[in-house]
Amino acid sequence: MKQNAGMYGIKLFAAVLLSLALTACQSSGDRLTVVNPDVSRTGTQTDQSPDPAPGGERKLTVVKTPEQQVDRELTVARTHRIEAASIQSWLSEDEVSIETTKLVKAGTATEEPKYEYTSSIVNINTGQSRKNTGEGGQQVKGYMLVKETISPDGSYSFIQKWKDKYIADNFVKNLQTGQTIQIKGDNYLERGGWLNADTYILAAGSMSGRGEIRQISAADGKVTAVTLDDPDAEMFGQFGASHGRIYYTDDQHVLKVFEPGQAKPVSLIQDVWSFEISPDSQYIAVSTVTQSGEFKGSKLLIYDAAGSLQGSLIGKGDLISYISWSPDSAKLAFDVYTEDKTGMNGVYIFDTRSGRVLPLAQYYAAGDPMPHPVYPFSWSPSGNRLGFTLDDPKSLLVTHVIDFK
Incomplete structure (x- = not known):
């Protein structure tokens, strides 16, 4: 219910x-x-972590x-x-x-x-x-x-159009020009977020394991595996x-x-x-x-x-x-x-x-x-x-x- x-x-x-x-x-x-x-x-902190490896530096x-x-x-x-x-x-x-x-x-x-x-x-x-x-x-x-x-920064939008609970078509839209680009690749139970102002990270998911992590360029829709x-x-x-x-x-x-x-x-x-x-x-x-x-x-x-x-x-x-x-x-x-x-x-x-x-x-x-x-x-x-x-x-x-x- x-x-x-x-x-x-x-x-x-x-x-x-x-x-x-x-x-x-x-x-x-x-x-x-x-x-x-x-x-x-307003206080300070004492570093209680183990000592770094020889030659390494650990800064507080x-x-x-x-x-x-x-x-x-x-x-x-x-x-x-x-x-x-x-x-x-x-x-x-x-x-x-x-x-x-x-x-x-x-x-x-x-x-x-x-x-x-x-x-x-x-x-x-x-x-x-x-x-x-x-x-x-x-x-x-x-x-x-x-x-x-x-x-x-409000320049782009990542859009997911779900056909059912497991399959979605993905798009990037330029909110200044109105241009929309469809992103290639299947995804299953997607999770993601904006890496920066013009790059979206998509955890595409899979029926067997975690699936691919994709780096998507908002400017041209190019996809790179992470x-x-x-x-x-x-x-x-x-x-x-x-x-x-x-x-x-x-x-x-x-x-x-x-x-x-x-x-x-x-x-x-x-x-x-x-x-x-x-x-x-x-x-x-x-x-x-x-x-x-x-x-x-x-x-x-x-x-x-x-x-x-x-x-x-x-x-x-x-x-x-x-x-x-x-x-x-x-x-x-x-x-x-x-x-x-x-x-x-x-x-x-x-x-x-x-x-x-x-x-x-x-x-x-x-x-x-x-x-x-x-x-x-x-x-x-x-x-x-x-x-x-x-x-x-x-x-x-x-x-x-x-x-x-």
């Missing part, structure tokens, strides 16, 4: 806690340096946190509530395409419940709805789904690219990084549950888990594009189920579940400009269930509005839209 997708992810995540342990690692001589997560924002990187704007504080201007629905896509800053869920037949001991799903478009400001005639560009003739990723020598990565758990580097998690949940032409990766962080690269490619949000040591649970940390920790941890709890950057990279939404009610619980916003974390639990309506999303977060095009969907005992689902100022 759709409304149970989020809870399934939470249960799966909780099971992973039994086998993971958090550490940070880096071999001597590597170009990237990982900073101890326990360093405070002291991270400078982004300049904070003490006179600017992220606040909530208004909240909106959409009953029995989840957001499918944003059509504009004010309108969303939603899917409404209705229980048609209750479940029994031998039969699953039956639901009816309808699509419509809602104006966030007025609450008025209208029939969805296929707006939003999520579907086009001959394809079940269209996905578009804009380059960091070599990776890593026997511990039969499949990519997560994959992304930023500032000339390619990031992924291997079979042991280790976050690694390498550059095209480098082949051998550098290990950055062990026991990574998920990571998200900001749209402007400046930050990497990393959630980790551990079941050993003084702290047992999940942590959320922010790294820069070089793999250096930015300040101290952003959030912690028993598990962090969802993380999502706003389109302008100014805000990071994340959900924390903690059994101990005195700890962090619910949805939070990390403001990169001020370095503050804003809890959203105080803005939920009275009587709402435990405030943990069952679908991924959904940002408006400007990043000034955030939508997230919760289970609801009366209407099955309820979607909150938060306006920031």
Whole structure:
């Protein structure tokens, strides 16, 4: 059932806690340096790593946190509530395409419940709805789904048109001229990201193994194979690219990084549950888990594009189920579940400009269930509005839209 997708992810995540342990690692001589997560924002760090090999040099990187704007504080201007629905896509800053869920037949001991799903478009400001005639560009003739990723400087777009769940046609579009080039090559369960302003990295995937990594030139559509020598990565758990580097998690949940032409990766962080690269490619949000040591649970940390920790941890709890950057990279939404009610619980916003974390639990309506999303977060095009969907005992689902100022 759709409304149970989020809870399934939470249960799966909780099971992973039994086998993971958090550490940070880096071999001597590597170009990237990982900073101890326990360093405070204003403190320094003592290098506790093993001595480098004779003749090698290991330099300590002291991270400078982004300049904070003490006179600017992220606040909530208004909240909106959409009953029995989840957001499918944003059509504009004010309108969303939603899917409404209705229980048609209750479940029994031998039969699953039956639901009816309808699509419509809602104006966030007025609450008025209208029939969805296929707006939003999520579907086009001959394809079940269209996905578009804009380059960091806004010059190009990488477009995937999915024929089914496993086969996609890929294109690069010049947003200045409107020219579109189709990219050669099959792909299966694609993952990728912009390596720089005019190069896209595609993890094409395969029915047998991890498949090819392709470097795609946005200017002419030329495809070059990228070599990776890593026997511990039969499949990519997560994959992304930023500032000339390619990031992924291997079979042991280790976050690694390498550059095209480098082949051998550098290990950055062990026991990574998920990571998200900001749209402007400046930050990497990393959630980790551990079941050993003084702290047992999940942590959320922010790294820069070089793999250096930015300040101290952003959030912690028993598990962090969802993380999502706003389109302008100014805000990071994340959900924390903690059994101990005195700890962090619910949805939070990390403001990169001020370095503050804003809890959203105080803005939920009275009587709402435990405030943990069952679908991924959904940002408006400007990043000034955030939508997230919760289970609801009366209407099955309820979607909150938060306006920031």
